[in-house]
Structure formats: C-alpha cells, structure tokens
Amino acid sequence: MRLFQTAAISAIFFLLSCTTAHSTSDFPDTEAIDATPDATDSAWLNDASIVQLSTIATETAANGWSEPVSFQVAQGTTALQIQFTAPAGHVLQLAELSGPDGPVVPGDWLKVGDQPWLYLAGQERVRATPWQAAFLVPNAPQIAVPPGLWQLRAFTFDYDTATQLRQPVATALDVRIDLVRKPAFVTGTVDLNFCLTGARGITAETAPNHPRVQDALQVVAQAWNPVGVKVGAVRYFDVPAKTLSVTHDDGDDAELADLLRLAAGQPPGIPVFLFESVDLDTGSGLIPAAGYTAGLPGPLVVGGPRTGIALALKYDQPDILGVVLAHELGHFLGLYHVVEAHAQGDKATEDRLTDTAPTPENLMYYAPDPAHLQVTPQQAAVVLGGPWVRP
Ligand SMILES: [Zn+2]
Numbered sequence: 001m002r003l004f005q006t007a008a009i010s011a012i013f014f015l016l017s018c019t020t021a022h023s024t025s026d027f028p029d030t031e032a033i034d035a036t037p038d039a040t041d042s043a044w045l046n047d048a049s050i051v052q053l054s055t056i057a058t059e060t061a062a063n064g065w066s067e068p069v070s071f072q073v074a075q076g077t078t079a080l081q082i083q084f085t086a087p088a089g090h091v092l093q094l095a096e097l098s099g100p101d102g103p104v105v106p107g108d109w110l111k112v113g114d115q116p117w118l119y120l121a122g123q124e125r126v127r128a129t130p131w132q133a134a135f136l137v138p139n140a141p142q143i144a145v146p147p148g149l150w151q152l153r154a155f156t157f158d159y160d161t162a163t164q165l166r167q168p169v170a171t172a173l174d175v176r177i178d179l180v181r182k183p184a185f186v187t188g189t190v191d192l193n194f195c196l197t198g199a200r201g202i203t204a205e206t207a208p209n210h211p212r213v214q215d216a217l218q219v220v221a222q223a224w225n226p227v228g229v230k231v232g233a234v235r236y237f238d239v240p241a242k243t244l245s246v247t248h249d250d251g252d253d254a255e256l257a258d259l260l261r262l263a264a265g266q267p268p269g270i271p272v273f274l275f276e277s278v279d280l281d282t283g284s285g286l287i288p289a290a291g292y293t294a295g296l297p298g299p300l301v302v303g304g305p306r307t308g309i310a311l312a313l314k315y316d317q318p319d320i321l322g323v324v325l326a327h328e329l330g331h332f333l334g335l336y337h338v339v340e341a342h343a344q345g346d347k348a349t350e351d352r353l354t355d356t357a358p359t360p361e362n363l364m365y366y367a368p369d370p371a372h373l374q375v376t377p378q379q380a381a382v383v384l385g386g387p388w389v390r391p
Contacts, residue, residue, distance in 0.1 A: 049181050050387050056175040058154070064168030065095065066154040069175050073099070075147040079180040079385045080137040083299050084154055086173040089252025091117070091166075093128035094135045095155035100148035104137060110155060114348065116166050117159075117250075121348050125336050127296045128157075130252045131305040136297040136334040136386050140352035141378050161250050161283030178300060180387050187228035188389035190329070193269035193302075194234065195262060197241040199276040200313045204236040212313070212321055213274075219322025220329065223363050223373035227380035229333075229389065235269060246273075246310055248292050249281040257305035260294055264303025270332055270388065271308035272325065278312040290315050291324040293331040300387050320370060327368040330375070333383040341366040353378040 053071055060066045073080065084092040096107030104124045114120045117128045123142050126135050138145060154173060157166040194213065196203050207213045220231055239262040248256050263271040279286045295306035309328040311321060339358030340349035350358045355376040359365065362374045383389060 049391065051179045051181070053177045053179065056177075057172065058175055059172045060154055060156040060168075060170055062168065062170045064155045064157050064166075064170075066156075066173070068096075068151045068153055070149055070151045071177055073145065073147050073150050074179055074181075076181050076183070077145055077147060077179045078182050078185075079145060079387075080135075080150075081178045081180065081297065081300060081387050082135045082137065082152065083132065083176040083178075083301070084134075084173050085132045085176070085299075085304075086156065086171045088171065089130045089254055089257065090156045090169050090171050091128045091130045091159055091252075092133035092173060093117075093155045093157070094126045094133070094152060096153040097124070097135075097137070097150070098152075099144075099150045100146050101144060104143060107153060115342075116164060120336070120340070123352050125352070128155075129295055129306050131257050132295070132299045132301065133306065134295050134297050134299040136382070138385070139334050139336070139382050141354070141381060142352065159251055161281075164283065176300075178387055180385065182385055182391075185384050185391070187230070188384045188391060189230050189232035190333070190389055191233040191267075191269035192231060192235070193263060193266045193271050194236045195239045195266075195271050195273045195308070196236060197239060197244050197273065197275055199244040199274055202274055202313070204238045207236040212316070212319060215319065216322035216325050219370070219373070220326045223323075223326040223375055224329070227375045227377065229375075229380060229383055232390070233267075233269065235267070237263075237266060239263070239273070241273075241275075244276040245279070246275050246277075247279045247281050247286065248289075248294075248310070250283060253294070256292075256294060256310065259310075260305055260308040261303055263308060266302055268302055270298060270329065271302070273308055273310045274313055275310055276312065277314050278310045288312070290320055291328045293328045296331045296336070297334040297386060298332040298388060318370075323363075323368050323370040323373065326373065327363055330364050330379070330383065333388055334386050335364050335379055335382055337366045338362045338364050339366065353382075355379075 058066050097105040109119050119126045123140050156169055156171050158169050202210050278289045278292050280289050291311045293309050298307050336351050338351050338356045355378045360369050361372045
C-alpha cells in the first residue's frame with residue numbers, strides 16, 4: 001500500500017520531534033548468515049499447520065472473468081491463502097469467493113468497485129496485484145472458514161494509468177490454495193531476509209552491526225512483541241540490484257517485480273529490500289515513499305515477483321525506517337489500513353476490525369507515526385492466523 005505521500009512525510013517529521021529513544025529491553029534475537037540457503041530453515045513451510053492443495057490451472061475470458069473454480073476446505077481449517085499466478089504482468093483479482101455459508105467476496109462488487117485495485121466495502125477485503133496475487137481469508141474476525149465446498153472466480157485486467165480504468169484481458173493462470181490450521185494460535189514468529197542493494201553502504205557484512213538496521217528491528221519488536229508476534233531469524237543477503245532506487249508503477253510493475261525475484265533461493269523469510277529511495281508512479285507523477293509492500297498479503301513464494309517489502313533509506317533525519325518496516329510487515333501479513341487516506345470520514349474505507357479506531361494511534365494508520373505503534377488483538381489475530389507466521 002502506498003504511504004507517506006508528500007504531506008504525510010511532513011507530518012511525520014513534525015511528530016518525530018517529540019519522540020524519545022527506543023528501549024533495548026525487547027531486542028529480537030538475530031542471526032547473520034551468508035547467502036547459502038539452509039534447507040533445515042525451510043521446514044516450517046511444510047509444517048503440518050499448512051496443507052497446500054493441488055494447483056489448479058484455469059484461464060480467464062476476454063471479459064476478464066474465469067469460470068468458477070471449486071475446492072474442498074478440510075475440517076479444522078482456520079484460514080485460507082489463495083494465490084493466483086499468471087505468466088505475464090496482468091493484474092489478478094479475487095473477484096468472487098463463496099463458502100458453504102454464502103458469499104465471502106460478492107462477485108457483483110466489480111460493477112461498482114471502490115477503486116480499480118481494491119475492494120474495501122465488504123467484510124473480507126481484496127487487493128488486485130500484477131503477476132502474482134495473494135488473498136488471506138479471513139482478514140476480519142467476522143468471517144468464518146467453514147469446511148466444505150468453496151468456489152472462487154478470478155478477474156484479470158490491464159490497468160491504464162492515463163484513464164485509471166481496468167481493461168479486461170484473457171490469460172491463463174494458476175490457482176494455488178493453502179489451508180492453514182492454527183487453532184488457538186496466540187504467539188508466532190516471522191523470519192526476515194534483508195536484501196541489500198548496497199544503498200547507504202549497508203551490506204550483508206555491515207548490516208548485522210549497522211545502527212539503522214538494528215534500531216529498525218527494535219521498533220518492530222516494540223510494535224509487535226506485545227501482541228505475540230516476534231522476529232525470529234534475521235538474515236542478510238547482498239542482492240545484485242542494478243540500481244539503488246526503485247520505482248513502483250501502477251501498471252505491470254515490472255521493475256519492482258524483477259528486483260523482488262532476486263530473493264529466489266533464500267530460505268523462507270520475508271524479503272525486506274533496502275533502497276536509497278522508493279518512488280510511486282501512479283500516473284499523476286512520481287510520489288516519493290518511505291515504504292511499499294508488493295503483496296497484501298505476501299504470496300507464499302520466496303523469490304516471487306510480489307513477495308517483499310521495499311524501504312527507502314533516505315528518510316534519516318530523523319530516521320523512520322523502523323516504524324515503516326513495522327507498518328509494512330502488517331500489510332505483508334494481511335492487514336489493511338485502519339482508514340484509507342483518500343476518504344477520511346468514509347466508513348467504507350475503515351477496516352472491518354471492531355477493536356481499531358481510524359486514528360493515528362494505530363500502527364496501520366495510512367501515515368504511520370513512530371510515536372504510535374499500537375497493534376490491537378484483532379489485528380494480531382489476522383497476522384498470527386496467516387501462513388507466514390510460524391509456530
Ligand atoms: Zn500502508
């Protein structure tokens with residue numbers, strides 16, 4: 001999700017002037033390893049808490065819609081992660097999803113969609129993504145995942161940044177579904193793979209002792225440890241990026257996709273790329289950003305074109321790397337903003353969690369503030385219930 005548009009950055013800098021030094025008491029354990037994947041690290045992705053169904057090959061027609069795809073959800077399943085993958089950079093959306101109890105994502109929303117990329121009006125929210133798109137169900141506590149026959153339909157399009165319209169497109173796509181089983185899951189661990197471009201001199205060799213990286217990890221711990229989400233392994237990799245900066249665009253986003261693929265071969269962990277700058281090209285000019293998460297949630301594929309977080313290092317006076325990383329991790333693990341920037345006061349753009357308020361106190365406010373790192377129990381439940389958090 002985009003954040004830190006120009007006005008928001010000014011606000012952040014102002015608010016930062018009254019923050020205090022970070023505590024070191026809950027510093028996460030870290031380990032530095034070289035770029036050699038360790039097979040023993042990958043066991044959790046094949047953990048008994050995740051069952052991957054057979055991949056289903058399907059296609060969409062010229063009107064963008066696929067035929068219905070049916071699948072069985074086993075007894076005891078507590079969450080689903082649905083992933084679409086297409087060979088070209090078409091935008092992939094979960095247009096319709098229904099379970100034994102009825103619709104979870106109603107198919108008619110596309111006719112009156114909130115935004116070209118987002119469906120925010122229902123209980124379950126979905127964001128379209130090019131190349132590879134993932135959807136975590138549930139992302140609000142009101143949504144049940146009953147066992148039985150489920151059905152989905154995909155919608156695929158190309159995005160015209162000039163007209164800001166969806167252009168339906170026919171494409172082949174693969175549907176992957178992971179069934180997650182985490183009854184009464186109250187704590188969990190995420191592993192991070194820092195992917196280092198060399199920006200600001202931060203490399204796999206210097207990062208384990210680099211104050212900006214280690215301070216950022218402290219802020220992540222301050223935000224997430226109180227609700228039971230801990231950072232486990234922290235690994236550092238040099239990646240052969242051709243540039244120290246990246247531009248995310250609202251089209252096929254090919255530049256960012258190519259960079260994120262550089263994480264291929266790493267052990268399971270959330271790729272966190274550090275760049276000099278991250279710019280968003282939304283069709284109305286370049287907007288500087290402090291961070292961007294390519295997948296909401298992150299697809300369960302290490303080295304995939306939408307698996308990763310991009311952070312800008314240029315905001316160092318004061319340093320906001322930590323709060324941006326903590327916020328983007330929330331997106332990667334399935335959280336939406338408590339309210340979106342484009343429609344303040346519109347209840348439809350507030351999240352569907354009953355214990356959050358649409359105010360800056362929350363970490364997932366659209367413009368996160370280092371002085372406010374609140375994560376609520378319902379936000380934690382969404383994150384802990386997903387496939388990226390291991391027991
Ligand atoms: Zn955000």
